[in-house]
Amino acid sequence: MLTFAVFVYLLFTIAIGLYASSKIHGAKDFMVAGRSLPLYMNFTTVFATWFGAETVLSVSANFAHEGLHVIPGDPFGFAACLILVGLFFARAFYRMNLLTIGDFYHQRYGKSVEVFTSVVITLSYVGWAAAQLTALGLVLSVLGQGAGYEWLTINRGILIGAVIVVFYTTVGGMWSVALTDMIQTLVIIVGLLIIAGLMANMAGGVGTVFEAARDSDRLRLFPNEGMASWLTFLAGFLTAALGSIPQQDVFQRVTSAKDEQTAVRGTLLGGSFYLLFAFVPMFIAYAAVVIEPEYLAKFSSEDIREIQRTLPHIVMNMTPFWAQAIFFGALLSAILSTSSGTLLAPSSLFVENVLRPFLPGMSDKRLLLLLRLMLLVFASGATYQAITSNKTMYEMVEYAYSVTLVGALIPLALGLYWKGATTQGAVGSIFCGICAWLYVMYQCPEFIVPPQLCGLAASLVGMLLGSLTPQLISTPAQPATASSSVST
Numbered sequence: 111m112l113t114f115a116v117f118v119y120l121l122f123t124i125a126i127g128l129y130a131s132s133k134i135h136g137a138k139d140f141m142v143a144g145r146s147l148p149l150y151m152n153f154t155t156v157f158a159t160w161f162g163a164e165t166v167l168s169v170s171a172n173f174a175h176e177g178l179h180v181i182p183g184d185p186f187g188f189a190a191c192l193i194l195v196g197l198f199f200a201r202a203f204y205r206m207n208l209l210t211i212g213d214f215y216h217q218r219y220g221k222s223v224e225v226f227t228s229v230v231i232t233l234s235y236v237g238w239a240a241a242q243l244t245a246l247g248l249v250l251s252v253l254g255q256g257a258g259y260e261w262l263t264i265n266r267g268i269l270i271g272a273v274i275v276v277f278y279t280t281v282g283g284m285w286s287v288a289l290t291d292m293i294q295t296l297v298i299i300v301g302l303l304i305i306a307g308l309m310a311n312m313a314g315g316v317g318t319v320f321e322a323a324r325d326s327d328r329l330r331l332f333p334n335e336g337m338a339s340w341l342t343f344l345a346g347f348l349t350a351a352l353g354s355i356p357q358q359d360v361f362q363r364v365t366s367a368k369d370e371q372t373a374v375r376g377t378l379l380g381g382s383f384y385l386l387f388a389f390v391p392m393f394i395a396y397a398a399v400v401i402e403p404e405y406l407a408k409f410s411s412e413d414i415r416e417i418q419r420t421l422p423h424i425v426m427n428m429t430p431f432w433a434q435a436i437f438f439g440a441l442l443s444a445i446l447s448t449s450s451g452t453l454l455a456p457s458s459l460f461v462e463n464v465l466r467p468f469l470p471g472m473s474d475k476r477l478l479l480l481l482r483l484m485l486l487v488f489a490s491g492a493t494y495q496a497i498t499s500n501k502t503m504y505e506m507v508e509y510a511y512s513v514t515l516v517g518a519l520i521p522l523a524l525g526l527y528w529k530g531a532t533t534q535g536a537v538g539s540i541f542c543g544i545c546a547w548l549y550v551m552y553q554c555p556e557f558i559v560p561p562q563l564c565g566l567a568a569s570l571v572g573m574l575l576g577s578l579t580p581q582l583i584s585t586p587a588q589p590a591t592a593s594s595s596v597s598t
Contacts, residue, residue, distance in 0.1 A: 113257040115435050116250075116442065120274055123290060123446055127278020130286035140283030140458075140481055145366060147288055149376055152367040154295040155288050155451075156380025157387075159363055160188045160354075161298065162242055162448025165388050166441055170395035171420055175409040177328035182343050183511075185388030187350025192381025195355055195364060200377045202526055203361055204370045211361040211522075212463030218525040219533040220586050221467065226540060228463035230517045231358060232488075235456035237510035239492035240499060242449035246271025247496065249441060252422045265497045271449075272493045279450040280482050284366055287450045294443030301440025302390045305425065308433055309397035319397045328396065338558050345560035353515030353562070356522045358455035391421070398424040453492065457485040516543035516565030520573045531573060534583040538576030543569025 134140050147155065169184050208214055211231065216224035247268030254262025278286050310316045323329050333339035354360060367373035398421070399406050408420045425437045461484050466472065472480070520543065521536040547565025550557050557564070 112431065112434055112438065113253050113259070116253055116438055119439055119442060123294075124274065124278050126290050126293065127282040127286040130278075130282030130289050133285040134281075134283050134478070140285075140478055146368050147366045147372070147376075148368055149372050149379075151288050151292050152363070152372055152376030153379045153383075155291045155363045155366065156192060156377050157384050158291040158295055158444075158447035159192070159359055159380070159384075159451065160184065160448065161295075161384060161388070162245070162444050164241055164245075166302075166391045166444050167245055167248070167421055168241075169388070170391040171409050173328065173392040174395040174399055174406070177323075177326075178331045179333045179343065182347035183350035185385050187347045188354060189381050189385035189388070190347070190351040191354045191360070192377055192384060194351065195360055196374050196377035196381060199355065199526070200364045200373045201370055203365050204367070204373045208361075208365070210459045210462045211356060211358050212459050214525070215521065215536075216463065217586065218531075219521065219536045220584075223521065223533060223536045223540070224463050225467075227356075227518045227521065228459050230540070230544075231356060231514055232456040232460045232464075234357070234510045234513040235359075235452055235488070236492055236495050237499075239449065239452040239456075239488070240495035242445055242452055243268050243272050243275070243493055243496040244499075245445045246275070246442075246449065248419060249422060249438065249445065252419060252426070253438065268493060268496045271445075272489055272496075275446060275449045275453065276486060276489045279453050280485050283481070284362060284454060287447075287454060288366065290450060291447045294447040297443040298440045298447075299387065301436045301443070302387075302394070305429070305433060305437045305440070306390050306394050306397070308429060309394050309401070312428070313397045313400040316393075319393060319400050322400045323396050341559055341563065345563050348566065349511045349515050349562050352519050352566075353511035353513075356514050356518035357511075358459040359451045362455055362458065363451070395421055395424075398428065401428065453485055453489050457481060457488050460484055460488070512547065512562040512565070513544075515562050516547040516569050519566070520569040524573055528577075530577050532577045532581055532583070533585040534579075534581050535573040535575075535577030537583060538572035539569045540572070542572030 165184055169181050172181050203211075203214075206214065206217070208217075210228075212224050212228035215227045244264070247264045247266070247270075250267030250270055251262050251264045254267065278290070282289070310319060313319050320329075333343045364373050364377050367376055395409070399409070402424075405420065405424060408423075422438070422441070425434055429437070458481060461477070461481050465480065465484070466477065469480075517540050520539045521531070524531040524539075525536070543565045546568035547561045550559070550564045551561035
């Protein structure tokens with residue numbers, strides 16, 4: 111019965127995608143919903159940027175196992191990212207009237223930097239999209255095997271989930287993402303709050319759960335094991351807070367707003383609410399430990415995928431049918447709302463900033479077709495990664511945003527706020543950042559400073575040296591700086 115209810119919900123999601131296709135009249139509608147979303151829709155799309163599989167399954171499990179100090183990136187880093195974007199980037203992005211984040215690099219630094227950063231950002235999405243598809247496969251396999259369908263393994267679930275997400279995203283584009291996010295955010299909020307209330311009642315009250323978490327040191331935010339642990343904590347936070355700023359899905363959701371003020375407000379509201387609501391699945395996970403302490407052993411299992419199964423298994427074993435239906439509806443909503451964006455964003459970026467310059471004179475109709483084809487190609491790569499990788503969702507996401515932290519952040523931030531940034535500086539920043547990150551990660555794995563912090567520092571040095579030394583690479587005229595784009 112539960113499997114049937116979930117199947118009906120998935121059909122409903124597909125129907126939304128089909129309806130959204132009626133609003134797609136060109137590439138702009140497909141990529142940024144025609145820049146027409148009101149505040150409530152812009153808010154839900156921003157909130158849904160990262161409230162997906164990782165937050166509900168992986169982060170909650172890590173919290174139940176060890177506590178807040180092992181999850182600096184999510185929710186703290188991601189919430190900080192959205193707030194920083196709302197304060198310092200949203201207005202500039204909207205006023206520049208760009209379709210992709212790659213368009214900024216083109217205007218500011220020229221074609222070569224545009225192509226390279228677009229490829230880097232696109233590749234960073236493989237792990238992020240794979241994490242969402244892994245979660246879809248996990249949920250479908252838990253449901254299927256619970257109903258006696260032993261053939262429904264995680265990998266088969268991944269394939270089924272990928273087909274569903276790809277279908278409604280391909281036909282509806284950003285309109286599909288926005289409409290499903292709006293409905294799914296409501297399901298997420300109501301569903302998880304109901305489950306949290308039920309679990310709290312079974313555990314003896316909210317206060318009992320908080321007291322148990324505090325007594326077990328789960329509420330300690332900062333590490334206390336020395337310099338190495340502090341550097342690891344800082345690296346996790348900055349990877350999410352800064353590395354996710356130069357991402358197409360953030361850019362796409364911000365600039366889909368109907369006006370500049372809505373873009374700023376929607377981003378700030380989405381980031382703030384994300385920080386607050388991310389604690390709900392953590393509460394659910396630890397309430398289960400309070401009710402049945404033996405679940406703590408499952409959260410610390412050496413089987414990485416089994417850890418991510420734990421919360422769904424808890425709900426299926428400890429709650430009545432109606433609660434299970436609500437939980438899995440909320441969980442699937444969270445995963446689907448994030449998955450669609452992680453497939454649409456890199457496809458849009460790659461087509462607009464890597465392929466389109468080599469296909470001059472392309473009509474809008476052909477461009478729309480190319481966008482949909484590229485989405486299928488990217489989804490295939492992400493599906494393959496999801497099936498073959500044994501990393502946790504948290505690890506996939508951290509790796510994904512490390513790439514953009516060391517290879518795209520400094521050219522973006524200094525390109526907006528420093529008139530002295532040059533194309534030569536951007537090239538130096540990208541080269542130094544990525545090389546330092548890769549060298550430390552593979553050649554010096556025991557180095558006390560995490561690879562992404564080394565890469566970030568090298569990226570900044572590369573920008574400064576490249577911009578302040580004699581220029582061998584020309585920079586486009588009329589650079590797009592914050593002083594020219596954000597001034598009121």
